[in-house]
Each structure stands twice: as structure tokens, then as C-alpha cells.
Amino acid sequence: xxxxxxxxxxxxxxxALLLPIPLATLAPAHAQRVDENAVSDAExxxxxxxxxxxxxxxxxxxxxxxxxxxxGNVRIEGLYIDRQTELTSRLVAGNRIRxxxxxxxxxxPAPSGVADYRLRAAGDDLVLSxxxxxxxFGGWEVEAxxxxxxDGRRLGLAxxxxxxxxxxxxxxxxxxxxxxxxxxxxxxxxxEIKPFWSRIQxxxxxxxxxxIGNGRELPERMSRRRFLGQDWADYEVERITYGAVGxxxxxxxxxxxxxxxxxxxxxxxxxxxxxxxxxxxxxARSVIASPRRSNASTSGEISLARPFxxxxxxxxxxxxxxxxxxxxxxxxxxxVDIGPAPFxxxxxxxxxxxxxxxxxxxxxxxxxxxxxxxxxxxGVGQLNLGIxxxxxxxxxxxxxxxxxxxxxxxxxxxxxxxxxxxPSLALYGGMTRGLEESDVAPETAVNRDEAPPAIRTxxxxxxxxxxxxxxxxxxxxxxxxxxxxxxxxANVFRRLGSVNHxxxxxxxxxxxxxxxxxxxxxxxxxxxxxxxxxxxxxxxQRPIGTPSRTLAANVDYRLPAVPSLSVDVALQHAGRRYxxxxxxxxxxxxxxxxxxxxxxxxxxxxxxxxRLQATNLFDVYGWDVExxxxxAYIQSRRLTARxxxxx
Numbered sequence: 001x002x003x004x005x006x007x008x009x010x011x012x013x014x015x016a017l018l019l020p021i022p023l024a025t026l027a028p029a030h031a032q033r034v035d036e037n038a039v040s041d042a043e044x045x046x047x048x049x050x051x052x053x054x055x056x057x058x059x060x061x062x063x064x065x066x067x068x069x070x071x072g073n074v075r076i077e078g079l080y081i082d083r084q085t086e087l088t089s090r091l092v093a094g095n096r097i098r099x100x101x102x103x104x105x106x107x108x109p110a111p112s113g114v115a116d117y118r119l120r121a122a123g124d125d126l127v128l129s130x131x132x133x134x135x136x137f138g139g140w141e142v143e144a145x146x147x148x149x150x151d152g153r154r155l156g157l158a159x160x161x162x163x164x165x166x167x168x169x170x171x172x173x174x175x176x177x178x179x180x181x182x183x184x185x186x187x188x189x190x191x192e193i194k195p196f197w198s199r200i201q202x203x204x205x206x207x208x209x210x211x212i213g214n215g216r217e218l219p220e221r222m223s224r225r226r227f228l229g230q231d232w233a234d235y236e237v238e239r240i241t242y243g244a245v246g247x248x249x250x251x252x253x254x255x256x257x258x259x260x261x262x263x264x265x266x267x268x269x270x271x272x273x274x275x276x277x278x279x280x281x282x283x284a285r286s287v288i289a290s291p292r293r294s295n296a297s298t299s300g301e302i303s304l305a306r307p308f309x310x311x312x313x314x315x316x317x318x319x320x321x322x323x324x325x326x327x328x329x330x331x332x333x334x335x336v337d338i339g340p341a342p343f344x345x346x347x348x349x350x351x352x353x354x355x356x357x358x359x360x361x362x363x364x365x366x367x368x369x370x371x372x373x374x375x376x377x378x379g380v381g382q383l384n385l386g387i388x389x390x391x392x393x394x395x396x397x398x399x400x401x402x403x404x405x406x407x408x409x410x411x412x413x414x415x416x417x418x419x420x421x422x423p424s425l426a427l428y429g430g431m432t433r434g435l436e437e438s439d440v441a442p443e444t445a446v447n448r449d450e451a452p453p454a455i456r457t458x459x460x461x462x463x464x465x466x467x468x469x470x471x472x473x474x475x476x477x478x479x480x481x482x483x484x485x486x487x488x489x490a491n492v493f494r495r496l497g498s499v500n501h502x503x504x505x506x507x508x509x510x511x512x513x514x515x516x517x518x519x520x521x522x523x524x525x526x527x528x529x530x531x532x533x534x535x536x537x538x539x540x541q542r543p544i545g546t547p548s549r550t551l552a553a554n555v556d557y558r559l560p561a562v563p564s565l566s567v568d569v570a571l572q573h574a575g576r577r578y579x580x581x582x583x584x585x586x587x588x589x590x591x592x593x594x595x596x597x598x599x600x601x602x603x604x605x606x607x608x609x610x611r612l613q614a615t616n617l618f619d620v621y622g623w624d625v626e627x628x629x630x631x632a633y634i635q636s637r638r639l640t641a642r643x644x645x646x647x
Contacts, residue, residue: 032646033129034609039556045507045521047097057521057550058097060115065501065546071436073110079258082299082324085239090160091180091198092117101428101465107372111434111459121184122147122156128647136639139167156184169635171227174205195244202237209274213629219276222344224636232351235269259300266293271443277343289354290333299324312378322368330449331360358399366392381419388412406453429462438485441493444627455483471510487628497531520553540583545625549575570594580629590622611642
């Protein structure tokens, strides 16, 4: 059964049009790593990742101007996980963003989309892969993966390890070790259980300076690839994820379950702040040091589905229960002035003494029970309905005592439908209400790392899906409303009102000609804040760092005369955005172009591929927004070379 899809609800023509998640059996499909290609693998332009390469207008950290990860809308093979840390590519084969029509076959969709990850798993054949990569910044990496059938199709092992020496655009670097292992146990044709474990260790990563603007204009242009931090101002972090997913079908009932543990444990960390100034003029500098911090959560889901047919129509009822228990420890940081230095010049100083205070802890407990209906109605379309009841409780203990417990127990519901106008054209629309986590206070906030209580959200969206030969066009509009937590003019992260994101999005994907694959999309966004803070003129009407538009286009072309060679071009455009709470400073729009080639060949009869790529080909300069009047420049042009060999 696919991620969140419907079991055995397949009418061939209607499914091709309306069900965005392919119906699958328990037999996994495996491509060797030499065949990984993010462009040809993409279902649409709304966001996907494979082989470590990401494309599309959205990602797990940003969909329609919000973050599915921060909101808690992450799944592993369709099952709920309260993800607290990154997932290594040694464990997961990639992810997809489920919104609009791609969420129609998904029980209990969420406002601002769902990020769904799929695990690597062994199949019938032994697959051993190695990969090596070097970059023009001086970084390198080595990866090894194995898909091993231990007992035919009954039992298989997927394991991998990666070693990385990363060099970044700010002149800083780190060392990373990533390991993962998972089993795929299939005791019967209708049962599969996949336990897994993974760990990422990041060592000795120097913190790059965050530039604090003057509130009137952007900082002066800085020299890139010059380290302006302090060698002692680094951090180390351990990221652990383990658990299991399983599925079994007994008669007409389908049982799916997942249990997960996700933890992010950071040792003493540092944030370097640099006041903007004219080149060569003295600029104030400070460092925020934090003691050991941790986020950890145990979560999971169990669902029972009953598919059935009435005539030519197919239906499914699903009962689902989700739960999580999260614990966070943060705060206690100390900020120390380390003296001025000429702007855009490095001036190392000795490590000062930091006085850490007591930390804050918070505990979250939440359960959600829901009933969903999905129907594929012959000659009509598709229907998706759901109702959930959730219980949420958050207790916070600060150094001065215990704060009042935050509780909520709302009813949540969703309704969506697609109507088949012609065999190639369908209209879709839906509404979803949710209870989500708010963003956590950023590093530049006075109350950094603080997490507000859960917020109630709602979303309307609708549009069309049209298949044109080998191409698929999706065009739609959306309206999302949430309480707004952000930085005020004093850099305190708190509720400032409500935010409304209204926009339009489009995706065009497919193969218009032999050897040519196109994935292109865009979003136009009107994001506004309302509330007493806006009415009083304390903050502006636009949220910080939200682009007015996002465009992405990827083309991959395999040359007919040289089928082993393919070229690809990627374009990413980000519209202008406001960089401060008062809306006085704007970051202009920018367009980046990447180009690459893949050459497939054999090494001692083993399939191999060389991947060469230039990112930010024209070396465009621009700023990312790190918070209220806080900036970091974007990556300069970088060249990479990657070799993958399968055995």
C-alpha cells in the first residue's frame, strides 16, 4: 500500500488522472544509485528530493510560505512522525511534498502541506553502491550503501555510511559522519515490517557571522568565502532517528503502524553577530553561547483501513490514532561583546568566559484520533473526507517557576474532491483545519529557541489538473490563515497577530519529447499580517523573510547521438521579501542558474556515472534573511564533481 494512499481502489483511467500516489504492491521497486535523477523522478514541480538533489518550488522547510517540518506535518511512508532532526540520505531514499491534487489520495492532509519520506529497502537483488564527491570550496565526501537480500524476498538489509568534510560559503567547515541501517522483513505476501536506526554526528562546525543591519538599508556587500567568525565559536550536534513501520492485510482489513524516536542533541553552541558598517569601518561584534540543548520526541501512528467496492466505485474507511511525547531543553545562553573589528575583516580574539544560567524545559503530550473516508467514484471523480479529535497539553518550566499549562482539545476536519470533466481534465478543491506547532524563536531573538503553544490553522485550495500528452499541468490557488508569531522591533519572538497567505501556484511536468524531461513551477504569494500590532504601527503588514514569488524550472536532456550523456539546467527565482519587522528594508529578487552533466559508463563492467555541476553559475550576489534585520549572504558559484559506482 502506498504512502497514505487507498488499497486496491484502482480504475485505470481515473486513477491515472486523479490518484497522485501510485498504487503499489508490497514488492519494492529499486533503482541503482547510478540511475538516480531528481528531474526524471519528479511527479510535479511542488517539491521532491532523490539522491541528495532537491528540486521544485517547495521543500520540507517551506510550503506556501510555511514550514511543514516546524508545523509537525512530516510522515515516513505515510505515517506520522514528530521529527526533531534531519533524516540522513543513508536512511531515506528521498521525499515528496504532498499538496493540492497530490494530497487527495492522502488520509488526513494538513494545512501548508505534508512532507513524506520513503525509506531505503532491500529487494530481490544485491546492490552495492559507492559515491565520492569533491567541491571547488575544498570539501569532499564518501558514501557507501548496500541493499542485501538476506533470505530472498523474505528478509533484506539496507545499510549505509557517509563521511563528509564540508566547506561552506562563509569560509567555515565541519566534519560529518552519517550511518543508517534498516531491515525489510516480509513473513508473508501481505505483511511487511521495517525497523530502522540512523545517526548523524556533526563535529567542529564553526559558526558564520550573522550580519545585523541598521534597519534602514541592506548591509554593504561582503567578500564571500572569507571566514569572519572565531575558531572557538563552533558547535557539535548528534541527530538520532530510529523506529519501525509495518503493514499487513488480513482479509479485507489493512493495518498500518509506525513508531519513531527522533532526537537532536547539541553541545555548547555559538552564534556570532556582526553589526553592519561601511567597508573598513569598525563594527561591533558579539557572540551568543548556549549550553547543551536537546529536542527529543517519541511518536507514532496506527491505522486500520477497510476498502470495499460498490459497483464500479471503490471506497475506503480508515480509523487512525496518532500520539507524541516531546521534551525540549533550551535557554541559559549568555551574550558577550568581543570587541569591534573593521567590517568585512577577520580579527580573532581569545575565547571569553561565558556565564550560563538555568535552562528552560517544556513537555508536550498530544494524541489524535480520526476517521477518514476516501472514494473513487467511477465516471465522477474522487472524494476525501476526514474528522479528527486531538488533545494537546504543553507544560513549561522556566528558571523562575512553572508556567500555566497550555491545553487544547479541538475537532479538526478536512474535505476535498476532484471532479472528472474529461478523461484528461479534472477540477479539485478542498478545505483543511489543523492544530500545528508554531515556529521556534530564531537564534537572533532575545528569547531564542522558545516554542509557543500549538496554533489552530485552516486552508482552502482548489484548481485543475490537466494531462496534455506526455505533460501534466496543475494550476491552483490557496488561502491559509494562522496566528502569527514573529520578531517584534525589540527582537522578542511572540504572537503579533494573525497571518494570511493567499496565492496561486502552477506545475508543469513530464516528457514533451524523447530524452527530454521538464519540471517547472511557480508560486505568487500575497502574505499579510493583521492585528493590534499592525494597527498601532509597531510592525508592518508583511511577515519577515517571505518571498512574494518563487519560480523553479529544471530541464534534463539525454542526447540522442550520445545516450550515455545528459545535460541539465536548473533555474530558481525568489521574489523580493521584507527583512525587518517594520517593513522598511527589502531584499531584492534574485535568479540563480545551475548547469550540470551526467555521463554514464562502465568501470570493469560495473555501471557508473560521473556528475559535474556548477551551482549559481553567474555568481549572483544576494542576501538571505536570518531574522529581524539579520542577514547572511547566499552561496557563490560552486563546482562539484561526483562519481557513483554500483556493484
